[in-house]
Every structure is written in structure tokens, then in C-alpha cells.
Amino acid sequence: MCLRLVLVQLLLLIVANAALTTTQLAQPKLDCLKKCGDLEIKFPFGTEEGCFLNEDFFINCSLSKPLLRRSNILVTDINIEGQLQVQSFVSRNCYNETHKIKNSTARFRMGQFTISEAQNKFTVIGCDSYGYIKGKIGEKNYSAGCISSCERLVDVTNGSCSGFGCCQIDIPKDMKRITVKAYSFERHKNQSVHYNKTVPTTVDWAITGQGKCEEAINNQSFACKEHSDCHPSGAEGYLCKCKDGYRGNPYLSNGCQDIHECSDQQGNYKCHRQAKCVETEGSYRCECPKGYNGDGEIDGTGCTSNQLPVTMISLGVGLSFVMLLVISSSIYFMFKKRRLIKLKEKFFQQNGGLLLQQQLSKRSGTCDTARIFNAEELKKATNNFDEKRIIGRGGYGTVYKGFLIDNNPVAIKKSKIVDQSQIEQFINEVTVLSQINHRNVVKLLGCCLETEVPLLVYEYVNNGTLFEHIHNNDNAPTIPWETRLRIAAETAGVLSYLHSAAATPIIHRDVKSTNILLDDNFTAKVSDFGASKLVPMDVTQLSTMVQGTLGYLDPEYLHTSQLTEKSDVYSFGVVLVELMTGKKVLSFDRPEKERSLIMYFLFSLKEGFLFEILENGIVNDDNKEHMREVAMLARRCLRVKGEERPTMKEVAMELEGLRRMDKHSWDNAQVNIEETEQLLSEKSYNCNYGDGSNSTAAYESMTDHALVAFDGGR
Missing domain, CATH: 3.30.200.20 (Phosphorylase Kinase; domain 1)
Incomplete structure (x- = not known):
């Protein structure tokens, strides 16, 4: 019985930029094994010494099964144009009534192989489940993940991933040394679920270690043989392809053979019906019979009788060609323009x-x-x-x-x-x-x-995101506490306006530091309303598919799917903690108890060492009390039950009061906030739209999207 099944899959494409670990083999032996099981082995791949280009192209056939190098990954097909079909493992995490019964981690350690962002998807399947993918891009570590939630896994539609019981994220370019890990939020006993231990995967390979084509062509180990061309592939490799008019294996000497177009059963030549097809090296030509002139080609002048004087024929052909070209061009551009106009009209109406x-x-x-x-x-x-x-x-x-x-x-x-x-x-x-x-x-x-x-x-907005500034070691110390407090107050003011001042209330649903842009004066600009929801005036909560960003997501919303304005309050509380500590919300580079910033922040408040975790350089004797009060406010925003959290209007007023405490009393600050909101509301309501509505805000996206963790916003 699987309690919460999580399948983490790498689908479709893993690009292999194989590093040269040994001297490259110029040509294979004559008696190399041609098949391993049902798989045809094609050079530069091989199954024994002297039969493969280098160690990265070694296929282990000792068990009569083609396994790529020593990774035990089964190869099911080799394409000479740069692809492999393999079977890769998945990670899973299952429980029975009392304990974990299945737990596995999938790893990909294949030398310099990298993963293509174009055709791979990182996929998690399960209820109350989540998974992570970790690896390296160059010398930098990368990690990301997503959450899958549903009532029953058997309700998930086979062959699709719409966000119900399944989630997906893109895999970044040039990622290698991959580890995928499956987790479960709760060890619920659910139902027996069948799953695959492996998934089909497409691997792209290339020749590396010699540089791009311009450098590699002068190398003694250059892999492209006669009648072939070099094509760049990946970050630092290349592939060989037979020239036009040739086909075969470009990595073998004389591997690219001339295509006999004239005798080809498919008739891949374009000679006029009266012309004769003559084979040439790597191509062909069309010859008109005696008594005819022309190039003999269907797309050319064809073959015309020369009974008339050559000058008249030439003049007639020339004039006809010019007229035909003018008429054809006019008709072509007219139809092309008309087709483009119709396509635009179609998209416009659609x-x-x-x-x-x-x-x-x-x-x-x-x-x-x-x-x-x-x-x-x-x-x-x-x-x-x-x-x-x-x-x-x-x-x-x-x-x-x-x-x-x-x-x-x-x-x-x-x-x-x-x-x-x-x-x-x-x-x-x-x-x-x-x-x-x-x-x-x-x-x-x-x-x-x-x-x-x-x-x-x-x-x-030209100064990047709040996330980039507070998590960049070069920028973070330069942002003083007063500026951070102002950014927090401005952001809270926007959310308060959306919740209570707009004619139709709006829930942003994806409040995070990457969705707060900054201008040259560090003025906050809230962006990315792609996940937002309009809330009818007589409705206090909405039932929606869970959507948001891992670490900022309201736990009550995650477990109940009931979206309220208090969900934005929780996410804003997370941003407050980011501003105070300068730490990322989730980080696996920190000790285990510090990986979740919110859990560690609440623990520091409880144990009395708050100032030890705050951003270096922003705390001083003058602002300690202010920072303590903001921390208390953040704790109230982060309460598990939404009904116990303050409203965004209360949060905005309290932050504005702290900003103005030195110059004005709390009452004056409250009056200023209320007057500002009243002015904004009056200005919005003056825009009568002619249909009886006075709505002032909405979101950008036409669809609800699946949960995407670690997604940057702008």
C-alpha cells in the first residue's frame, strides 16, 4: 500500500555533451559487434575496446543488454544524428500503516551529460506530495521543486498533468549531475498505486573536448570524415552530418555514400520529362535531348525545341520568364498579404x-x-x-x-x-x-x-526585483532598514487597496519578493497579477485549485483549497521576514533546522534570539524596538489559522505608523492612511464604464496555471 506516491520523472531529453576522458579513436575495428540484444550499435558507439570513439560512447553489453557506460541506464535506440533512447529511473516515496516502505532517490551521473530545457519536464505525481531536483549549472548549484495535491490519486487523468494530483516545472539549460528526490507532507495510508520504475528518455549526444567546429576541424582527432560537415551542438561540442547528396555514417571513413538520385526508387530528382538524368559526384544534372535547349529542370527552363532561331527563342523565353516572374510574384505577395491579414483577424477575434x-x-x-x-x-x-x-x-x-x-x-x-x-x-x-x-x-x-x-x-521598471536586491551579497547591506520598512509599507498599502478599496476586491495570490519591482528610488511596484482572483462582494472565500509559490504559500489554503484575503496576508508576512533577515525562504545549503526560514524565524522569537538572525548591518540601537514590533507583526501574519491573522488594512496602517512614529502620533498616521485610501477610492469610482460597474483592478492571465516553485516574476 502506497500512502503518498511521488514519481519524479525526467522526460524526453537529456543532452549529452560527452567529455573526452581518453584519446579519441579515429576508426573502429573491422570485427566490432554490430548488435547488442535487439539494439543496432552504430559508431561512435561501441561495445568493446577499439570499437567506440571514447569512454563516453561505451555501451556495456556484458549481460546481453545495452547499458550506457557504468550507469546501468538501458539504451533502447541509437540515432546517428545525435540522439539516444534510454530508460531512466524515477524517485518514489511510499508508506504503509506504520512506516515508510519504499523510498528511492534517482541520480544521473553520466560524465559531462547535460539536460535540455527544451524537451524535459520535472514531474511530481501524488497527493500531499512534493519533489525536488538538484544539480549544477556550470559551477553553481541549482535546486527547484513543486507540490502535487489531490483527494485521491486514482482520480488523476492518465497521460496529462493539469495540476490536479500532478505538477511540472521546466528544467534549466545546461544542468548536469542531477539528483531527484520525492517527499510526502503526511504519511497517510491511501490506496495501492501501480507505477513505473523507469521512464523512456531521449538523450542527445555530441563530440566534446575539441571545442566548437572552428577549433575542432584543425584537431588530429576531428571526428567528421569525408563528404560530411561539422555542426555546432550544445555548449562546447559538435555533430557530424553527411553533405547534401550523401547519406550514411559521417563518423566512419567513406561512411557518407553518394546518393544515386537518378536510379533512386523514390525518384528524388527534378528533371523535365524530356530531359535525361545524369549522375554526378554528390549530385546530378539534367540534359535535354538533341534538338532541344534549356537546363532540363522542372523548376528551370526545362527543354524547348530549337527549331525556331535561337535569338527568338531566347527573347521569347526571357520575356515570358520576366512576365511570369512579375505575375507570380504579384500573386504570391497578394495571397501572402491576404493570408497574413486573415490570420491576424482570426487571432484578433479568437x-x-x-x-x-x-x-x-x-x-x-x-x-x-x-x-x-x-x-x-x-x-x-x-x-x-x-x-x-x-x-x-x-x-x-x-x-x-x-x-x-x-x-x-x-x-x-x-x-x-x-x-x-x-x-x-x-x-x-x-x-x-x-x-x-x-x-x-x-x-x-x-x-x-x-x-x-x-x-x-x-x-x-528598471531596478530589478526586491528578491535580487536583498539576496545579492553585494546589494543587501546597502539597503538600510528605513528603506526596507518603506518598501514593506508600500507593498502592504497596495494589497490593502486591492482587498478593500477596489470596487471588486482582488486577491493577488502570488505575493513574493520576486513580484515586487523597484525603481531607481527603491519605490516598490507590485507586479504579476497572473494568478490573481476577483472576489464578488458577497463572497468571503473561493474554492480554487491550489496555486502559488513554495515557501510563500498559505498552509491553510494549501490544505483546504479555500482562498481568502488572509492568504495574501500570510505571503506578505513571509516577505516581511525576508526583508528583516536577508535570507531566502527555502535553502538546502543551510543546516536542517534553518532550511525553512519561517520555521526558524518563529523559533527564534520563541527562544529569544531574534536579533541574531537579522540581516547584518541594518540593526542598531535606534531601530531595535521598531524591528521587534515588525517581527511581532510578521508573526501575527504567519499564524496558521487565517481568521487569527490581521487584515492587510491593519498591517498597512501599523507599518505606516511605525514609519511616521518619530514625526506624528499613531492617530495622525491612521487618519493619513484612511484619507489616502478614500482619495484613491474616489478617484477610481469617478471612472464610470457605462455598464454600471466601477471595477478598478484585475489580473493579467487568461488561465489558472499549475503550481510552479522557484518561479521568477517581473
Whole structure:
């Protein structure tokens, strides 16, 4: 019986950039074993000394099963173009009524092999389960994980991972020396579950140790043989491929053989019906018969009779060709333009463009509204979405820095997926979010609906995230306590405004330090409303799929799936502790009792050594009492039961009171907060949208996404 089954899988692709551990073999022996079991062995792979390029290409066949090196990973297929199919192990964690009965850790130690971020997914399956993946990217350690939650594992849909009883995260580029580990929150006895011990995995290999093609081609051990070309692969390797007109094994001498196009049964040549196909080295040519002129090719001039004078034929052919070219080009570009216009219209309607135009026409003249950008404008702004313009990647999409025609910088977010069932809600929320006029909320300027997935355009905030500043050893000591307290008060003010001042209350649902941006003056800008929820006025809690970030997630929400405004209060309490301690919320590099920052923080308060865990350089005799009061406030925010936590309005007022304690009394501070909120509310309510609504905020995303741990926000 498995109590909480967790399967951690590495699917589809592990790129192998095999390091050269021995001198490379130029060519294999003539009597090398061609098969191991049912697997065909192709050089540079081999099963015995003198048959493989180097140790990384050794296939162990001593047990009549092809095993890659000494890792005991079963190889099921070898592709000479750079892939292997293997069976890799999974990690699992199971319990019976009294104790743990199955526990395993999956490790991948295959020399310099690295994992491709393009086709791998880290997957956790189970109820109340979570898993971690750890490894190295260059010389840096990397770890990430996600949580899987459900009522019964048997209810999980086979072959899919929508977030119910299953979660997935992307694997970063160039990751190696991997360890995956499965855990369970509670040792519940559930039901018997069958699971695979291995999963099929695709491994990409390349020749490394000689540098890229430009360096390797001058090396005596250069692997590409006659009639082949070198192609860069991975961070520092290359692959060999036969030239056009040749096929075979480019790593063997004379392995690339000329394709006989003229006698090929598939007829892979393009000669005119009156022309003759003649074989040439690596190619072919078409010859017109006697009495005909032309190149003999179907796509060329073909073969034409030369009974007329050659000059007339040439002139006629030339004029016809020019006319045909002009007409064909005109027709081609006309159809291409028409096809592009129709495609844009399709995407525009599919993404709710007509509905957005109706919403904007109702609200015209009442206040600032969302602008509808065209695709060419944003393509030009981002230099055709150049990768060099990427400033952030998240669970919901990629963020690019762009410059509009007036040279103003903007942040352009390109979503990953579209949920057609929520288009109407998405359009309504875009028009509402674009009209928020809060100085501490990142402003949504507009969107583009002419592309397959909508593009959202925001104001650009240029000083990075709060996470980057407080967890960077070079930056953290330079942020004094007064600035940290102001950032906390500004963030709390935004959440208080969303919860209580907006016409339709909003729960952010993903409050964390990576979603708090900073400008040059270290003014806080709350961003990433991709997981937020609008709350009807007569509803106090919502039942939703659990969504958030590991370490910041409200434990009551995690176990009940009941989302309330107090869930944001808990997450904000975690941010307060980050600001005070300068420590990451979760870290496996710390001692076991300190891995969870929140547990260690609460323990320090209980045992009376709070100031020992605070950020070095920010504590002094003048602010100790303030920091103690903020710590007490954070503890109240982190209470397990949501009903025992303060509201965000109370939190914002208390933080603002601490900031102004030296100049004003608490009563004056409270009056200022209430007056500010009243002014903000009045300003928002002045924007009448023509449909009876006065909503002032919403979120960016069209879909609910699966839980993504360690996801950076911008």
C-alpha cells in the first residue's frame, strides 16, 4: 500500500555533451559487434575496446543488454544524428500503516551529460506530495521543486498533468549531475498505486573536448570524415552530418555514400520529362535531348525545341520568364498579404478583440483605457523578440524589454498558453487593470491580440526585483532598514487597496519578493497579477485549485483549497521576514533546522534570539524596538489559522505608523492612511464604464496555471 506516491520523472531529453576522458579513436575495428540484444550499435558507439570513439560512447553489453557506460541506464535506440533512447529511473516515496516502505532517490551521473530545457519536464505525481531536483549549472548549484495535491490519486487523468494530483516545472539549460528526490507532507495510508520504475528518455549526444567546429576541424582527432560537415551542438561540442547528396555514417571513413538520385526508387530528382538524368559526384544534372535547349529542370527552363532561331527563342523565353516572374510574384505577395491579414483577424477575434473594442467604446472619455497595439509595432519594439531583449522568464510567459516609437521603454509579456474558455473574463480584466492609478502597482498600458497568444504591455521598471536586491551579497547591506520598512509599507498599502478599496476586491495570490519591482528610488511596484482572483462582494472565500509559490504559500489554503484575503496576508508576512533577515525562504545549503526560514524565524522569537538572525548591518540601537514590533507583526501574519491573522488594512496602517512614529502620533498616521485610501477610492469610482460597474483592478492571465516553485516574476 502506497500512502503518498511521488514519481519524479525526467522526460524526453537529456543532452549529452560527452567529455573526452581518453584519446579519441579515429576508426573502429573491422570485427566490432554490430548488435547488442535487439539494439543496432552504430559508431561512435561501441561495445568493446577499439570499437567506440571514447569512454563516453561505451555501451556495456556484458549481460546481453545495452547499458550506457557504468550507469546501468538501458539504451533502447541509437540515432546517428545525435540522439539516444534510454530508460531512466524515477524517485518514489511510499508508506504503509506504520512506516515508510519504499523510498528511492534517482541520480544521473553520466560524465559531462547535460539536460535540455527544451524537451524535459520535472514531474511530481501524488497527493500531499512534493519533489525536488538538484544539480549544477556550470559551477553553481541549482535546486527547484513543486507540490502535487489531490483527494485521491486514482482520480488523476492518465497521460496529462493539469495540476490536479500532478505538477511540472521546466528544467534549466545546461544542468548536469542531477539528483531527484520525492517527499510526502503526511504519511497517510491511501490506496495501492501501480507505477513505473523507469521512464523512456531521449538523450542527445555530441563530440566534446575539441571545442566548437572552428577549433575542432584543425584537431588530429576531428571526428567528421569525408563528404560530411561539422555542426555546432550544445555548449562546447559538435555533430557530424553527411553533405547534401550523401547519406550514411559521417563518423566512419567513406561512411557518407553518394546518393544515386537518378536510379533512386523514390525518384528524388527534378528533371523535365524530356530531359535525361545524369549522375554526378554528390549530385546530378539534367540534359535535354538533341534538338532541344534549356537546363532540363522542372523548376528551370526545362527543354524547348530549337527549331525556331535561337535569338527568338531566347527573347521569347526571357520575356515570358520576366512576365511570369512579375505575375507570380504579384500573386504570391497578394495571397501572402491576404493570408497574413486573415490570420491576424482570426487571432484578433479568437483572443476577444471584438469584445475588447466594445468594452473600450463603453468607457471612452471616462478615464485612461487600455491601448490595443498591433503586432508589427511590438515586433519592432523588441527587435523581432530578440533573445537579448529577454528580462525575465516565468511560469506564465517570457518578458521582453522594448522601446515604442516615442522611445519610451516598456515591458512586453508573451504568454505561454491560451485558455479559450476564459477569453471574456480576460478581456474584462485587461480593461479594468489598465485603469489602476496606484503609484505602487506596475501599470498595464495595453495589449496586442493579433498574435496566437496575447501580448501584454506594461510600464518598464528598471531596478530589478526586491528578491535580487536583498539576496545579492553585494546589494543587501546597502539597503538600510528605513528603506526596507518603506518598501514593506508600500507593498502592504497596495494589497490593502486591492482587498478593500477596489470596487471588486482582488486577491493577488502570488505575493513574493520576486513580484515586487523597484525603481531607481527603491519605490516598490507590485507586479504579476497572473494568478490573481476577483472576489464578488458577497463572497468571503473561493474554492480554487491550489496555486502559488513554495515557501510563500498559505498552509491553510494549501490544505483546504479555500482562498481568502488572509492568504495574501500570510505571503506578505513571509516577505516581511525576508526583508528583516536577508535570507531566502527555502535553502538546502543551510543546516536542517534553518532550511525553512519561517520555521526558524518563529523559533527564534520563541527562544529569544531574534536579533541574531537579522540581516547584518541594518540593526542598531535606534531601530531595535521598531524591528521587534515588525517581527511581532510578521508573526501575527504567519499564524496558521487565517481568521487569527490581521487584515492587510491593519498591517498597512501599523507599518505606516511605525514609519511616521518619530514625526506624528499613531492617530495622525491612521487618519493619513484612511484619507489616502478614500482619495484613491474616489478617484477610481469617478471612472464610470457605462455598464454600471466601477471595477478598478484585475489580473493579467487568461488561465489558472499549475503550481510552479522557484518561479521568477517581473
